[in-house]
Amino acid sequence: MQQLSYNEFSASLHHSLFGQRIPVNGTIEVTRRCPLTCLHCYNNLPVQDIAARSTELTYDEHCRIVDEIVEAGCLWLLYTGGEIFARRDFLDIFTYAKRRGLLITLFTNGTLITPKIADYLAEYRPFSVEITLYGRTEETYERLTGVPGSYAKCLQGIRLLMERKLPLKLKTVAVTVNKHEVWEMKRFAEEELGLEFELQRRNTRADADVIESARLRCGRHCANRYRRRRRRKKNGNQGG
């Protein structure tokens, strides 16, 4: 079995897709609700907001969308919010997408991650999880998030995922309130926790070397060596 780095795999796939207009990356915002009230955020309606909840896509609608994007060739899917775990059925949506063969990245603030959720993610392993850290001190973090106790919950979420060796990255958004702690957050993530850290930006996956891939070849040589004797009937199996 030939081992490829993730970057080699990604480059190989993107090379083969070049110019073909295949939507290989996708992003779905599952909710606009969030338990935090961050100063900079435009997307943090209250978790209990019934009106907001009523406008969210249902589980069945999410499944239909996943079916459509898989059919169209999507491989990397990002779930974000709001806070994804503000939806009680998020893991159901996530699992459906996993079972369709998507490589899934999760954006979360980490504050709603419980041991049960972490155990589940250890079983249905996401491609990547990214937690936003809003400060290195409780005072700064909660001044930005507006929620007492949220700093400890965030650290607990980080710990729960790290204990299960999930592919976790930390990031931050630098604003006036926390800009003096950015370098300390970076040091905390990289040196104390051994995690990758970045200032938040939109593209999050393409350069992440977080997954190994393997090229499985049948035969000692590339399959091209064996010329086809006859054309096989296509079976139409395009999706997962």
Next chain:
Amino acid sequence: MKRYRKSENVVMRRIVEQTILVPVTANVAELNSIYMLNELGTRVWELIDHENSLEGIVETITGEYEVGPDEATSSVLEFLNSLSDAKLIASELRTADAATQL
């Protein structure tokens, strides 16, 4: 005779000309691994259906590709072993009166 079946916890994706096996749960394959199959590997994967034996798969492959039975057997067996090592497939021996899980 040994038969092969795919793990329920791996999904095959076809994206244009690329075939990828994506593990769904942590108990299959190595953590953080995905697998790309070449053309022949893809065809063998399609033939793993719980009923096909090594001999049956080789017979189909030699019928479709210009390769002799000995080389095909060696190549397919090596490939199946790789899949098995990665827990992407399982095999079982079938006898007349019972199936033995390996």
